[in-house]
Amino acid sequence: MTFTQEKTIADQVRADFPILHQEVNGKPLVYLDNAATSQKPLFVLNKIRDYYEQYNSNVHRGVHTLSAKATDAYEGSRIKISKFINAASPQEIVFARNASEAINLVAYAWGLTNLQRGDEVILTVMEHHSNLVPWQLVAQKTGAVLKFVELTADEEFDLEQFKSLITDKTKLVSVVHVSNTLGCINPVKEISAIAHHYGAKVLIDACQSAPHLPLDVQDIDCDWLVASGHKMCGPTGIGFLYGKLEILRAMPPFMGGGEMIADVFLDHSTYADLPHKFEAGTPAIAEAIALGAAVDYLTNIGMDKIHAYEDQLTAYLFEQLATIPEIKTYGPQPSKGRAALASFTAGDVHPHDLSTILDQAGVAIRAGHHCTQPLHRYLKAQSTARASLYFYNTREEIDVFIASLKEAVEFFGSIFG
Structure with missing residues (x-):
């Protein structure tokens, strides 16, 4: 697909997403829950179908044609991902079921091996539970101490406090790149440089940045x-x-089983080279191949173009939210740079009630704590509503959302008096 200047990215790609062209509760769907999960283009869906229809076979284990084709496609996706984030080698890419499993891999294979009583792990109050609970479990087992970076007045990562927290005892800094609740974009390159000065390792949760921003792991130096x-x-x-090659090589396996071995004896085993040492059992072959297709799709559009377009959408979203006096948003304003999402409250109206009313208008948003309960307690908010955008969303959809939100706020205002 060739992208032109006359039309927005959304105008040019919406036909690729079948799910967007439907009605929900009798209204055209406006999908604004992209921080929870994105929709899938036909290009990706067809890759899954192609695998199962044309060359369904296990990888790495067969010399027949279908197995060879499946292996080539599976490993080809690893190469695509390594290029997408500018890793030094495809061997630095380990497939996992999700980011939660990937963090647990590091927590157990590295954390339990390297952390000792009194060692420090620095996290933030904005972390997703997936980057909090594993370190709580490791700290309980090792005696390591968890420390937390708080927020600035603008509800961003407090870099100065981070500098005061880190010490020679700090062994790990694990931080989200983009907050799924605040939308702030954390200075991960600077965080990494400071952590390495103290000899600490750095883990970045890029769940909310990989879909939206250009990533360069060598530049970040995580x-x-x-x-x-x-x-x-x-x-x-x-x-x-x-993971950096030398660090992954030093880590023991996370799980045992087939695929991750070199030789197995009755009393011991030796392990495969990277990255297969961490990929026990039959992997999610179709899913990995489809992820490679998704990377192709995003790369074809251009991550810089996606980011620029979403910046425009985000500015418009916040401009429109500001027209509703009852709305309180969280995180920095778009002028300071932020992700394409807005978490908000509307006075005494419960976010779940807002979400339910909006759903009747065909508008899908999120309501709850967004797997950031400690952050919501820090913000003194029981829960928030969240509208999150992606490159296939339009200004017109934001208009529908805002109009429906105004009606919902007015409706509950009339009830509360």
């Missing part, structure tokens, strides 16, 4: 980075871990 395929036009059940 030691690990994780992402989930389903948020970046790929299928569910597949994600990846990036």
Whole structure:
């Protein structure tokens, strides 16, 4: 597909997404829950079907034609992902079921091996539960201490506080790149440089950045980075871990079984080289191939173009939200740079009630704590509503959302008096 200047990206790609062309509760669907999961283009859906219809076979284990074709496609996706994030080698890409599994891999294979009592792990109050609970479990087992970076007055990562928290005892800094609730874009390159100065390792949760921003792991200089395929036009059940080669080589296997071995004896085993050491059992072959297709699709559009278009949408979204006096948004304003989402409250109206009313208008948003309960407690908000955008969304959809939101706020206002 060739992208022109006359039409927006959304105008040019919406036909690729069959799910967007339907009615929900008698109204055209306006899908604004992209931070939870993205929709999938036909290009990706067809790759899944092609695999099962044309060359369904296990990878790495057969010399017959179908197995060879499946292996080539599976490993080809690894190469695509490594280029997408500018890894130094495809061997630095490990497939996982999702980012949660990838973080757990690091927590158990590296954390349990390297962390000791009194060692420090620095996280933030904005972390998704997936980048919090594994480190709580590891800290309980090792005696490591968890420390947390809080927020600035603009509800962003407090870099100065981070500098005051980090010490020679700090062994790991694990931080989200883009907050799924606040929308702030954290300075991961600077965080990485500071952490490495103290000899600490760095893990980046890129679930909300990989779909929206150009990523360069060598420029960030992180030691690990994780992402989930389903948020970046790929299928569910597949994600990846990036890790520096020498660090992955030093880590023991996360799970045992087939595929991750070199030789097996009754009393011991030796393990396969990277990345297969961390990929036990039959992998999610179709899903991995489809994730490679999603990377192709995003690359064809251009991550820089996606980011620029979403910046325009985000500015418009916040302009329109500001026209509703009852709405309180969280995180920095678009002028400071932020992701294409808005978490908000509307006075005493419960976000679940807002979401239910909006659904009747065909508008899909999120309501709840967004797997960031500690952050919501920090913000003194029980829950928030969240509208999150992607490159196939339009200004017209934002208009429908805002009009429906105004009606919902007015409706509940009349009830509350």
